[in-house]
Amino acid sequence: MTYITKPRIDLPGQSTNKIGLLRRDYEGVLSTLCAGCGHDSITAAIVQAFWELSIPPEKVVKLSGIGCSSKTPAYFISGAHGFNSVHGRMPSVATGALAGNRDLVCIGVSGDGDSLSIGFGQFGHAVRRNINMLYIIENNGVYGLTKGQFSASADKGSKAKRGEINQWKNIDSVSTAISMGGSFAARSFSGDREQLVTLIKAGVMHPGCAILDVVSPCVTFNDHLGSTKSYLYTRDHYHPALETDFVAPANEITTSYAEGESTVVELHDGSKLLLKKADSGYDATNRSKVLRYLEQQRARGEVVTGLLFINAELPEMHLIYGTSKTAMKDLRFDKLNPGSLALAELQSRMR
């Protein structure tokens, strides 16, 4: 936590994005998290990704629940809309926000406690409805904000700061999302900025609910020996299953890739995801194979990262509901609200 503000100074030759904004225009207020918290790194990656994507801040809605992780939307994109909901209820608010304005770019930031304990049901239905949002779970294996109790993502056998051993099997958000029929499930690490920025971009552009679980060490309560969510443990067991390149709509894929070793996934807006397999035979589009692979690696204690599963063809909420293509907030008032006569007529049809 820092008391002086980060100075804003104009440096010679600083670069702007396509809409003329500086990187710092995507920053928020100064973080009040513990110094060294992985969540701050994720914030920096979000700033970087949104700046590089040139998304106008006023087109963004940032939502969260409760937790240190859920505090972070305050620390990026000051110019965005935002809502800090009650514990575990971020997906409900996201559903409502997108129902009202489907043109928003929606990013939800949650924690392993927020999403896998109190908000587990909400998490499941966000995935199931395939709400068009980037859903980040900042995963540190503990309830950071309430001083470090084990969360549902803590591995069985891992040790708390004061010595007790976790007795419960962990809930893995990635395999849960895939088995619930999700369309996008990825894992990353707050300490791998390059991969994280790419996955954030992919998740933002993915037309559906993109679950991005990011291992994000809690320096204060879960960065000791015996923890499986520390910087050191994560680095020692780090295993990228595949590399992802994000290629913006107008650009060509320039990197050469061997046939069979890579897959190209085209998104609806024309941007492409180039998935390069690190583990031979890995197929991020084959649900059952991915689940088997994840189970295998879990037994080995590896932290598998990358865009682990994607199906860009699954319909998102608005498509399933068949709602108007025009955002509700842009509908003419008489269309949106045809008046009490029309309501009475509708009701009479139901009698």
Add this chain to the structure above:
Amino acid sequence: MKPTNTNNPNHFHKVVDCQWACPAHTDVPEYIRKIAQGDFTQAYMLNRESNIFPGILGRVCDRPCEPACRRGRTNQKPVAICRLKRVAADHRGDISAHMPIIPKNKNGKRVALIGAGCASLAVANDLMPIGYECTIFEALKEPGGLMRSNIPSFRLPANVLNEEINAIVDMGADLRLNHPIESMKSLLAEGYDAVFVGTGAPKGKELKLPGREEATANIHIGITWLESVAFGHLDAIGKRVLIIGVGNTAMDCCRTSLRLGAKDVKVMARKPRDFFKASDWELEDAEEENVEIIVNHSPKEFVLEDGRLVGMKFEQVEYDIEYGRIVNQWTTGEIVVPCDDVILAIGQENAFPWIERDLGMEFDQWEVPVVDETTFESTLPGVFFGGDSAFGPKNIIWAVEHGHQAAISIHRHCQGKALTERLPVLMNLGSRKMGMHEWSFSNDFDPAARRKMEHVELDQRFKDLTTEVELGFTAEQAQQEVERCLNCDIQTVFFDSLCIECDACLDICPTQCLTITTNADKGDLFGQLRAPRREPEQPLYVSEPLKQTTRVMVKDENLCLHCSLCAERCPTAAWDMQKSGFEFPRAIDHNGTS
């Protein structure tokens, strides 16, 4: 790249841009801090340790520190370092208790100093406290050299000059005024243990053009003319004056003319403005007084009528300039500019007619003695040079630094020790951490703009020669200006074994000067830096391999604001803010060393 050796004092010294740029390495950030604390006396003494003349230099220093100031690289004007020196001098208390103690019992060594300019005075300042007997021979009737005879008193008041010169003479130097040395041979015969030549570069350059001899009554050599004005031999000049040349001497000549009754003063420059030798602030001050600066005019001839100067003929020249260099030039016409007087200010030269050439002292092809750049000794052992006399005209602060170095040499020479085995610069570092978010320095970045120095109204300025133009900073101005200092002497010191590579410092750094990356050779590593490396001369720090990933922490010092946010954000205190102090050995420190 190899890990940076931060034990070499040069690494952190270079980070303190101003101190590095100052020829005498004045501890700028620390004296600014003292001013901020209201301790003007200590601020003054800290200056005096390095530059000897804080009051004088706080007005007229060439200030190489200011273009070097870090502020300048963040799209702002440099801190008014020089003006703050004057603040310290103007507000200091009695310094007598802080001055070096002069031993009653002398060490038995006698040194002759020729010329009472700043170079000789600096030597005396360093040698008197060790017990030397210093005799200063000065041709003029007052001490101070060009500071007295050439720098006009509207820039440098006599009382400031007297006070700081007296502080040295009062250490017990034997000052012999009106005493030109006319023969080096006879001086050497007097058996001094060492001789220091601080006679400056006393010869103003001539401009041999048609009409020069005939019109001589109204053609003046700049430095001689300024001297005559300074000593009251001259108190008038014609209404229309042309100054030839556009260096700092020209600026003093034109402004002095205005104070002697001239109404129309033009400075005639051969080349375009980018090629001017004068400092920007001197040009600005002259132009503020409505001096006209005319570019691209090359002097051809003095024009006379009835044996009297009536004007000067110039060739009008055009230039082709590529990348700051003249690649082609041609004449477009001629013009006669009418005038009553012409002042030549086109440079100075060394001249040593009084040094016999059969003393075993080597002279170079320009008839200038060969002088060692480190020891300041000539090829005649025991005879030293410094200031303008050593390597041609420079400025006061360089002359002072030459004096410090020559004093070390003289002291070693008198002890019979090798001149080249001088003590190294020492560095110490001390943490400035006070608590969780507390540092014992003013680390919060202040975006304020440079304060503007107020000047005496134009109509008040010209009534005499001695009204000082600059008013000095008000208390409020000084208070604001000190906060602009970025504390470059509070270093970011990295402890690689503590770093857990959480990136917190990288993300908080407002100027992106930190990078954690895989080590590589220079070119590749530079390519990976988060902010492009714009200033190749600025220090770069590369850590040892980090524990968790063997990557390295790299810091480009160029844009660091010394805001300490990296150190505040680091969970393991792998970054600390530590004050660097440098000790520059003086003659007195060379006591009893081998």
